Amino acid sequence: MAETDASTTVFVERMPRRPLVWNNHSMAWISDRIAGIVENKAPRWWWVAIAITSSVAAFGLFCIFYLLFTGVGVWGNNIPIAWAWGITNFVFWIGIGHAGTLISAILHLCRQKWRTSINRAAEAMTLFAVICAGIFPGIHVGRIWMAWFMAPVPNPNWIWPNFRSPLMWDVFAVSTYFTVSVLFWYLGLVPDLATMRDRAKGRVAKSVYWVLSFGWRGGNRQWRHYEMAYLVLAGISTPLVLSVHSTVSFDFATSVLPGWHTTIFPPYFVAGAIFGGFAMVLTLMLPARSLYKLHDVFTWDHIDVMCKLLLLTGSIVGYAYCMEFFVAFYGANPFERFAFLNRYFGPYWWASWTMFACNVVMPQLMWVRAFRRNWAIVFFVSMCANAGMWFERFVIFVISLHRDFLPSAWRMYYPTWVDAFTFIGTFGIFLTLFLLFIRFLPMVAMSEVKGVLPEADPHYHPPASGGEETVTEVHA
Amino acid sequence: MSSVALAKPAFAVIAEFSSATALFEAAEKVRDARFRFWDVHSPFPIHGMNKAMGLGKSPLGYIIFCGGFLGFTTAVLLEFIPSSFLFPLIVHGKPVNFFTVPPFFPIMFELTVLISAFTAFFGVFILNRLPRLHHPLFDHEPFNRVTNDAFFLVIESVDPKFSEIETREFLEKIGGTGVTLLYAND
Numbered sequence: 001m002a003e004t005d006a007s008t009t010v011f012v013e014r015m016p017r018r019p020l021v022w023n024n025h026s027m028a029w030i031s032d033r034i035a036g037i038v039e040n041k042a043p044r045w046w047w048v049a050i051a052i053t054s055s056v057a058a059f060g061l062f063c064i065f066y067l068l069f070t071g072v073g074v075w076g077n078n079i080p081i082a083w084a085w086g087i088t089n090f091v092f093w094i095g096i097g098h099a100g101t102l103i104s105a106i107l108h109l110c111r112q113k114w115r116t117s118i119n120r121a122a123e124a125m126t127l128f129a130v131i132c133a134g135i136f137p138g139i140h141v142g143r144i145w146m147a148w149f150m151a152p153v154p155n156p157n158w159i160w161p162n163f164r165s166p167l168m169w170d171v172f173a174v175s176t177y178f179t180v181s182v183l184f185w186y187l188g189l190v191p192d193l194a195t196m197r198d199r200a201k202g203r204v205a206k207s208v209y210w211v212l213s214f215g216w217r218g219g220n221r222q223w224r225h226y227e228m229a230y231l232v233l234a235g236i237s238t239p240l241v242l243s244v245h246s247t248v249s250f251d252f253a254t255s256v257l258p259g260w261h262t263t264i265f266p267p268y269f270v271a272g273a274i275f276g277g278f279a280m281v282l283t284l285m286l287p288a289r290s291l292y293k294l295h296d297v298f299t300w301d302h303i304d305v306m307c308k309l310l311l312l313t314g315s316i317v318g319y320a321y322c323m324e325f326f327v328a329f330y331g332a333n334p335f336e337r338f339a340f341l342n343r344y345f346g347p348y349w350w351a352s353w354t355m356f357a358c359n360v361v362m363p364q365l366m367w368v369r370a371f372r373r374n375w376a377i378v379f380f381v382s383m384c385a386n387a388g389m390w391f392e393r394f395v396i397f398v399i400s401l402h403r404d405f406l407p408s409a410w411r412m413y414y415p416t417w418v419d420a421f422t423f424i425g426t427f428g429i430f431l432t433l434f435l436l437f438i439r440f441l442p443m444v445a446m447s448e449v450k451g452v453l454p455e456a457d458p459h460y461h462p463p464a465s466g467g468e469e470t471v472t473e474v475h476a
Numbered sequence: 477m478s479s480v481a482l483a484k485p486a487f488a489v490i491a492e493f494s495s496a497t498a499l500f501e502a503a504e505k506v507r508d509a510r511f512r513f514w515d516v517h518s519p520f521p522i523h524g525m526n527k528a529m530g531l532g533k534s535p536l537g538y539i540i541f542c543g544g545f546l547g548f549t550t551a552v553l554l555e556f557i558p559s560s561f562l563f564p565l566i567v568h569g570k571p572v573n574f575f576t577v578p579p580f581f582p583i584m585f586e587l588t589v590l591i592s593a594f595t596a597f598f599g600v601f602i603l604n605r606l607p608r609l610h611h612p613l614f615d616h617e618p619f620n621r622v623t624n625d626a627f628f629l630v631i632e633s634v635d636p637k638f639s640e641i642e643t644r645e646f647l648e649k650i651g652g653t654g655v656t657l658l659y660a661n662d
Contacts (some may be wrong), residue, residue, distance in 0.1 A: 027625035061503055180590065191519075455496060
């Protein structure tokens, strides 16, 4: 290239931008491929999968009803371990949800265009994870019919909630998070529902999509307000997603318990939540990508970026583990020191080391490019992260509680079958909802993916002769 | 049949364009011809189209700000009326006064976000006059493809510069294909 003015140096020659959709597909191809998933008959594996997950979900619901009719005593909770798997599962699931909002909100503000391929599925995953999370605080109170006491409404006893309690903040944070996520998700769905409407053959399907899409016409006078709403929702969801897990961490950080009473909790919880959430997005999307042949939309470049985010957040979490340990040593508080030594060398040492290996050591594999582009390794690391994040919460909650201040109060925690099957049941609920979602709604945001194609740029002119970089690499 | 159709008032003239680039360039010409009641329809929002159409920024942001302020005010009243007057609680030995405000912040933040989000969601549909399931554009068969890969430009008959013949010629001149006169459907 000839010498050019420094201010107008073009880097395109040296480092061409990689296309977000591979193999130069047209807009019509995107509509056909994505909407076709919903329009075609459900594949056989889908029926097998939903039969399994809904059975698991049904058994989970049975356990929940058994708990409600019998009492919280069917769980393994005791004193001093009054918070055990219930809160562990709650924080686990609510953390999973964070990746969806991060992808839809924070990456939108950062103009990360690759997000368009995964944001719909990740947001749906957020909703289902928050539903699973909401089950646990609901049922752990025992008398679920009294749950409305959490709402700040006048009641006959004239008792009002304590607005200064972190548990009350949680009620507001989680319910706001769920509501805002639903609104954000549905706003993004409206143009795609209009696509489904215009493609629908059957009268019933057409009418349903017509109503659900509100009669969207795709006029720029509509897009103008739509884009502003989308931007503002992204802007307010960004502090929201950071605040939700911070608020969850306040449940612990504001207590005086050694192991909980630390100021590092909010950032550490948020990083962990994003780590666990991205792992779950990969766990769900890697199979979905292969089964529905979405390799050109959800490409290896997308997986690569998500693996880098796993590495980043996993390393932040690792830093937090080490820093907690250091502060316990440096803080000269014997109770705090004991709590952390007990965490790694006490009776639950295996849980802590599992957590450390899964969350800190395994993601380090992602430094290697070849590993980030090998689905078996990516899937393995994301499964490790899923397990590791559950163990992290177990470690923080149960291990900190099981050695009380007085040795006479020390006890071990053993889960019951109800504990175990309620937790497994929430996986059934989560996966059943996700399978229904990919069956009945477009799992990729079609209008957004079309908007990041090269020809969507109003100043785009087709190259005369192969000037555009074409990615044709195909992986099994 | 045609006599019935002719009895209906004209709604608009619609033209199809081949790409986002063509639509963008056509929009600039329609803007410069000083039409007022017109719109472009595309499968995705086209970057810079507001400027090409001569539209300003959406006022929705200001409306959402009002919604957020309403949410904040609601939270302040919701927290301080019960905590100070109806059911004063002394927690950690701290009364409710100016110096103990920070623990009330999280709920103020959450309600601000919640009402802003509702305002954004309902605001976008109210400003767009949606839901509207019945629109003359839907009678135009090729318009089905607007949510797939087609680009349309519509000039409405309520525009003061609209004329059934000249507007059609104008749209053909700026590169539109399949230029059609649409009739109001009610």
